[in-house]
Amino acid sequence: MGANNVLQQRLRGSGCYMSLACSIGSMSLACGSLLQIPNITDRISLQRGLFLTSLGFIYFVSLTDFCNKYLLKTKRGLQFRKKYRLMMSDVLEITNKIVSAIQATFSFLVGFIVCKSTCSKSFVYASHFLMEAYGWFGTAYFMYDIWSMYKVHTQKIADKLKLMRLNAAATGATSSNGVNGVSLKNNSNGVSSAGGDSGDESPVRVSAQQRENDDIYDYDGECVQIPKDGKWDFIKYVITHPVMMIHHVFIGTFGLLVVTYIRGGGHCIYSYMFMMEFSTPFVSMRSILSTMRLKDSRAYIINGLLMLGSFFVFRVVMWPYVMYRYSVAINVSFWQALTTLPRGCIISIMILFLPQLYWFFLMVKGALKVFSTPKPKDAAPKKLRQSKNNNLSPVTPNAEHDFSQIYANEANNAGTKPSAIVHRQPLETNNGKI
Template identity: 25%
Template structure:
């Protein structure tokens, strides 16, 4: 157990540092420290998501009895992935730190780095940080010890929730670098909407449906047939997913509605009422600002 935990503790931070170094040194890229940190963090999240989804598929397809069958990969990957959630809290903070500097808020991240920037980060990303803390402090011991080796199928299906993460990460990168007008952003937004709904929102109703078939009881009777801890855990895990999905839907509506109404941007003109004669910049082509959309797509 300790060996697997140690391996995860080395793998995810080490992968982050390796990707950051490569992005800063590869000829033709040579990105700045901030750009390399932000993109590396998204790449690590995507790689972890693909690993978790692959493990989940192997586990789910290997269990014929959804309650009694066991697969060695279940507990092993849980142990391996736990350090990721601890690392990711730090990685998200580093991304937030460099975003502040890019936006010109050096006062927030320079004068009081641990006071202003950290407290601002915790306020902004409170739900995501809380989600990660719960995964480590509650979901980890429940999945490894409380289950007592039962329900590996359900754990494997829950790993498949990570399938939506690569789309979320790519969307964040495109928004960060103001690529909302591209076809890639629109296609990725559609995929993110579909995968997030299927893999995260429909996930828990499906688990209840699978148990109803296994126990040969009506779907609506499942909440009354399983331990109350299962209902509580499912409710607490599903609630933020529904909230994030609503934010994604709002962002997608602004993106596609704004695109349908947008016209080719006019060249910058001198404002008649501006005594300094500064150029007036056209509004974003997609009809909404990247900053607001970025907040709405913070689901990981």
């Protein structure tokens, strides 16, 4: 029986490397198709562009699948999850940030290469096939990332409902008649759902007031209340996240397709837009360290300072600098260069630039809060509530037990013995052990 479980675990672990092979293969095909282009000023045809976009979808989806399977189904991935007590939503969050950092690295490298190649020739009219090629390839990422962020969001809600159910059971917060309560129970997949009593089961009821007090923090630090039915459809997610949706749709369609394919020139200017992604790996690392509950570590502080500095240089200062270079190239003043731009160009710059100011404001606000808030020597126990930019694991006396139960349930669904993964702690309350 033990040998059978080991074999099954190895087979599940080998599946992640198939996804990695698909990811590497799609990137290799994309690079190979570009080797056939003889001149750097050649255009990317529509057929080649659509081929690159399809390879982009394969690359980013398979890369995400590899990261998820590695953390969820391999021995080292399970050890990593156990060490940092990562729930399912934490794994999806880390994977999303890893893929985001990889895409940003590609984007910066493409922008840097094109900038070095074209800006010395003509700041306004020079072109490079690599800019258009990655425009087609990279647009797949922004469309994929919208769906990926939605899946992370819904999994956060599911995990939060699990924690609420377990903590309500641990503290005895049950209602015998179910008045003003919501019945939560596990379905066959181990995901919490809302509903009434069914059969002989005794689902834990969480009061409506407790549900209103429990919330989750999204990618931008905004507080989002858990819906009463525990569901959050895709359309609602898009509507409630307008800034990120506008940014992704604009970059993924107009910014990377219309500008690069129809415009056919000015790639030196567009290369600076690609180099804006230099700060993204630091933003992603900040989120990953926060999810791992390493916000008090030196690495988190250093990464935060690098993130703040790089974001200011590459996303805030970058556009005024590009406008200055443009004014010098056409031999007019900065203000004249800005006001004589076509109206559509000005609107596009505002759509791209204003969100950067908003996000930089949030970063500065968070940094000031970190450095200005003194840390108490003897911190009082925190109530059950997710902290901003942290994962969903509760910070209560029962935190280890709650995580152990959820982790063990996920391990059982994966066919792994819970005792081999995590050590269960005795269930404790404020009044002692149960």
